[in-house]
Amino acid sequence: MPTPDDFGAQGAMPTHPALLDWLATEFVTSGWNMKGMHRLIVTSATYRQSARITPGLRQRDPRNVLLARMTRVRLPAEQIRDQALAVSGLLVRKVGGPPVFPRQPEGYWQQRALPGEWKDSSGEGRYRRTMYTYWRRMALHPSLELLNAPARETCVAQRDISNVPTQALVLLNDPIFSKAASVLAARLIREVDGNDEAKLARAFRRVLGRLPQDAERARFLAYVARQREDLNTHPVATAALAESPKANGSVDHAVWALTCSVLLNLDETITRP
Amino acid sequence: MTHLKSIAGCGGKVSRSAGSLPAYSGESPEISGARRSFLQQSTMGFGSMALASLLQSDGNASDTGLQQSHGALDQFHVAPRAKRVIFLFMAGGPSHVDLFDPKPKLNELDGKEIPPRLLKDHQQFALIRGTPSLKGSPYRFAPRGDSGTVISELMPHLATVADELAVIRSMKTDTNVHDPGVNMLNCGTQLFGRPTLGAWLSYGLGSDNQDLPAYIVLTSGANDGQPLLQSFWGNGFLDSRHQGVPFLSGAQPVLHLANPAGVTTARRREQLDLIRWMNERQHGALGDPEILSRVAAYEMAFRMQASVPELTDLKSESKETLTLYGADPAKPSFANNCLLARRLVEDGIRFVQLYDRGWDSHTNIEHEHKRQCGAADRPIAALLTDLKQHGLLEDTLVIWGGEFGRTPVAQVSGKTYGRDHHPHAFTMWLAGGGVKRGVTYGQTDEFGYHVTENAVHVRDLHATILHLLGIDHRRLSVAVQGLDMRLTGVEDARVVRELLA
Numbered sequence: 219m220p221t222p223d224d225f226g227a228q229g230a231m232p233t234h235p236a237l238l239d240w241l242a243t244e245f246v247t248s249g250w251n252m253k254g255m256h257r258l259i260v261t262s263a264t265y266r267q268s269a270r271i272t273p274g275l276r277q278r279d280p281r282n283v284l285l286a287r288m289t290r291v292r293l294p295a296e297q298i299r300d301q302a303l304a305v306s307g308l309l310v311r312k313v314g315g316p317p318v319f320p321r322q323p324e325g326y327w328q329q330r331a332l333p334g335e336w337k338d339s340s341g342e343g344r345y346r347r348t349m350y351t352y353w354r355r356m357a358l359h360p361s362l363e364l365l366n367a368p369a370r371e372t373c374v375a376q377r378d379i380s381n382v383p384t385q386a387l388v389l390l391n392d393p394i395f396s397k398a399a400s401v402l403a404a405r406l407i408r409e410v411d412g413n414d415e416a417k418l419a420r421a422f423r424r425v426l427g428r429l430p431q432d433a434e435r436a437r438f439l440a441y442v443a444r445q446r447e448d449l450n451t452h453p454v455a456t457a458a459l460a461e462s463p464k465a466n467g468s469v470d471h472a473v474w475a476l477t478c479s480v481l482l483n484l485d486e487t488i489t490r491p
Numbered sequence: 492m493t494h495l496k497s498i499a500g501c502g503g504k505v506s507r508s509a510g511s512l513p514a515y516s517g518e519s520p521e522i523s524g525a526r527r528s529f530l531q532q533s534t535m536g537f538g539s540m541a542l543a544s545l546l547q548s549d550g551n552a553s554d555t556g557l558q559q560s561h562g563a564l565d566q567f568h569v570a571p572r573a574k575r576v577i578f579l580f581m582a583g584g585p586s587h588v589d590l591f592d593p594k595p596k597l598n599e600l601d602g603k604e605i606p607p608r609l610l611k612d613h614q615q616f617a618l619i620r621g622t623p624s625l626k627g628s629p630y631r632f633a634p635r636g637d638s639g640t641v642i643s644e645l646m647p648h649l650a651t652v653a654d655e656l657a658v659i660r661s662m663k664t665d666t667n668v669h670d671p672g673v674n675m676l677n678c679g680t681q682l683f684g685r686p687t688l689g690a691w692l693s694y695g696l697g698s699d700n701q702d703l704p705a706y707i708v709l710t711s712g713a714n715d716g717q718p719l720l721q722s723f724w725g726n727g728f729l730d731s732r733h734q735g736v737p738f739l740s741g742a743q744p745v746l747h748l749a750n751p752a753g754v755t756t757a758r759r760r761e762q763l764d765l766i767r768w769m770n771e772r773q774h775g776a777l778g779d780p781e782i783l784s785r786v787a788a789y790e791m792a793f794r795m796q797a798s799v800p801e802l803t804d805l806k807s808e809s810k811e812t813l814t815l816y817g818a819d820p821a822k823p824s825f826a827n828n829c830l831l832a833r834r835l836v837e838d839g840i841r842f843v844q845l846y847d848r849g850w851d852s853h854t855n856i857e858h859e860h861k862r863q864c865g866a867a868d869r870p871i872a873a874l875l876t877d878l879k880q881h882g883l884l885e886d887t888l889v890i891w892g893g894e895f896g897r898t899p900v901a902q903v904s905g906k907t908y909g910r911d912h913h914p915h916a917f918t919m920w921l922a923g924g925g926v927k928r929g930v931t932y933g934q935t936d937e938f939g940y941h942v943t944e945n946a947v948h949v950r951d952l953h954a955t956i957l958h959l960l961g962i963d964h965r966r967l968s969v970a971v972q973g974l975d976m977r978l979t980g981v982e983d984a985r986v987v988r989e990l991l992a
Contacts, residue, residue, distance in 0.1 A: 378721030458753030
């Protein structure tokens with residue numbers, strides 16, 4: 219059903235009406251068992267297909283209407299930020315409470331000529347799940363807006379997801395993402411008693427949920443070595459990269475902060491599956 | 492004929508020679524030698540081939556002015572008269588009978604029931620129920636400039652540049668519903684999921700500025716207006732690097748341009764090289780074109796870090812210019828967007844689209860249209876004047892209009908009235924590159940209800956716009972699922988030659 223927000227005259231017809239009927243009757247027969255339906259769907263052969271797009275599939279069904287493969291989905295804005303917070307260990311898992319005001323670019327709120335002010339949260343308010351971020355329709359937190367969170371002027375059942383350079387700038391340069399990279403780096407140094415290879419393996423596991431393949435390992439270790447060589451002769455940059463006091467501004471920390479930022483920016487990181 | 496840059500074609504070779512998926516999520520990272528060599532080939536060989544085409548660092552088009560811009564077209568179909576477009580989209584639908592199409596008869600019969608013959612054979616009003624009354628325009632119209640182009644008193648500044656305009660009073664579209672109507676004007680169809688005009692131009696003609704996106708979107712206006720959807724600047728079935736890139740309104744249209752402390756340009760470049768290497772590899776495994784678009788987006792972001800700060804610094808404009816537009820760099824406005832639009836086309840941006848919200852005046856149109864015109868009139872006139880002063884108007888096409896007009900009948904709302912959506916006849920205007928100056932084209936009946944002469948369907952407008960940009964609308968097409976898709980679809984569309992200079 220390509221138009222989940224419109225089941226009316228202007229909505230699209232379901233692509234698999236018989237399947238939809240069957241699922242509906244299953245749902246009723248199961249006693250309206252939501253979890254059971256989720257299990258039924260996510261364990262189905264269709265749901266567990268590879269996301270690989272062969273040229274033939276791309277030509278015959280570019281939008282995957284017929285579900286011959288898994289649809290790749292870029293994570294929603296909130297999950298991209300939550301994920302970065304979670305893998306670095308910054309995430310505060312507290313539930314409920316009043317909204318929080320994670321940092322946004324200076325002057326952004328004032329430019330929108332809105333009453334009140336955006337006062338950046340301090341303490342744990344900086345690292346709560348993104349769903350707790352204060353929501354103002356006329357001035358959504360800009361990083362959320364850029365990553366396609368709707369303003370909630372109207373109900374949105376399915377988000378439009380774009381793929382544009384202004385989003386790359388968020389993931390590369392928004393302080394919350396560089397902070398996450400820095401904290402993850404400190405964590406690798408603190409927790410992994412081993413060489414670069416062991417740290418890299420841990421970083422991959424945390425961010426991508428898998429180990430590096432051989433070629434990846436070689437490429438990343440070469441990158442790490444190259445950055446270490448560079449930063450050894452640039453103490454100022456090294457100190458600037460040491461956002462986390464626990465890391466003592468070591469060259470190692472700076473090197474891994476740069477590397478973790480790379481990992482947080484990968485297509486694989488922000489795309490499901 | 493045009494062709495897709497052959498990403499799909501390259502992908503074909505890889506997938507046919509590839510076995511199953513590389514193990515991307517397993518605990519064991521070991522892969523066989525054969526697979527490894529496939530991966531190496533695919534990332535080094537295929538990936539870079541596809542990327543060369545995607546990032547278009549290899550200009551090889553013929554010498555017709557397109558070799559630098561890396562579009563899908565090898566050559567222009569007709570001599571281009573315009574190189575770039577500024578589309579001033581008055582979202583919600585401005586009222587033609589209050590702005591450009593005076594109707595004395597309508598004023599005379601103000602308050603009388605609409606003649607039933609007008610209502611024959613067409614779709615119902617969007618919101619009005621029952622039989623509404625005719626509603627004249629309270630505004631004075633006058634011929635302006637040497638051309639005598641008629642503009643109402645709501646747009647006094649535009650009146651001063653009336654001789655630049657080609658006013659089309661006979662526009663027609665297929666729907667009186669907002670979003671499908673916006674789709675019509677952008678994509679030539681009411682359906683969602685098709686490329687917009689800006690995406691088609693980015694695809695067909697490429698970009699004259701490799702350091703900025705070819706299609707940039709600026710928004711302004713009433714926040715309680717009809718919402719703007721991503722699809723209004725969508726790429727449809729074209730690669731997503733052709734989609735419009737929305738800038739934020741305000742003094743910082745693009746955020747996070749500065750690297751984190753300690754990350755020099757050289758260090759960032761090395762990070763990006765690694766990101767790109769990983770993403771190309773991922774593309775080799777999954778074949779999803781979105782991954783290559785993401786690579787392109789990251790590369791563009793890198794270049795924008797250098798190109799954007801100066802570009803968007805409106806404070807560098809002279810006081811005279813700021814006054815001309817009525818722009819205040821510190822406050823988001825349509826005026827700022829018009830000024831930024833000039834700076835963008837000056838830098839060779841192919842397609843700049845300004846969405847101004849708040850024209851959907853169902854209630855109290857007198858107040859709302861005054862508000863909208865009050866914010867838009869001066870900057871639009873300033874834009875035309877400024878483009879001319881910069882020598883840009885001769886090859887920049889400016890388009891003004893909304894997704895439909897508004898009804899000549901009143902939508903009564905308490906003590907005030909508004910006008911409903913009206914798709915059967917409405918006004919748009921063109922100015923600049925290759926367009927006749929100071930002409931008014933087409934006619935509507937004595938109420939401004941139906942077109943009576945020289946109808947210009949949205950498809951005809953699209954054909955004309957493409958023609959001005961050097962493109963035969965029948966020949967800019969992309970094969971999708973067995974159809975050669977194009978902006979003007981399969982129905983007839985005519986280039987309105989009477990509008991061409």
